[in-house]
Amino acid sequence: MERVAQLAVACLAFDPVYAQAAWDEWRALDEARQRELQRFADRAGLTLHLWRVATAAGVSSRLANSAAYEERLRKNAARLQKRKAETAELLALFAGAGLRAAVLKGLTLAPEFVPTA
Numbered sequence: 001m002e003r004v005a006q007l008a009v010a011c012l013a014f015d016p017v018y019a020q021a022a023w024d025e026w027r028a029l030d031e032a033r034q035r036e037l038q039r040f041a042d043r044a045g046l047t048l049h050l051w052r053v054a055t056a057a058g059v060s061s062r063l064a065n066s067a068a069y070e071e072r073l074r075k076n077a078a079r080l081q082k083r084k085a086e087t088a089e090l091l092a093l094f095a096g097a098g099l100r101a102a103v104l105k106g107l108t109l110a111p112e113f114v115p116t117a
Helices: 002-011 016-028 031-044 047-056 066-096
Strands: none
Touching (some): 002 016, 031 047
16 A cells, blocks of 8 residues: 555656656556555545646546546536535625635635645
8 A cells, every 4th residue: 555655646746757657657557556546546635636647647548447537527626616606605795794705725626726736
């Protein structure tokens, strides 16, 4: 399990050469190990970030479970859109009552919220 965790983190490295080597290693894993990596990413809250980086690196279609990742991304986009609409509605209610408000949590799992890990 430790190597799977290291590999997931390495895929998010700022050094593109190091990250590419990690993606190559991920692609070489058998499907069971790739699923183990996915389970680790889920527990660590890294799944959407990993998929965004995999897509940008051009390796997403070559990973086991690519359809499952795409479905997760689609579901997250729908949840995020709903959350953004609800947040806008609440902020409008606060503004209408003359209150200032700040959103502190809730949108951090948007893939574009943080440009890099």
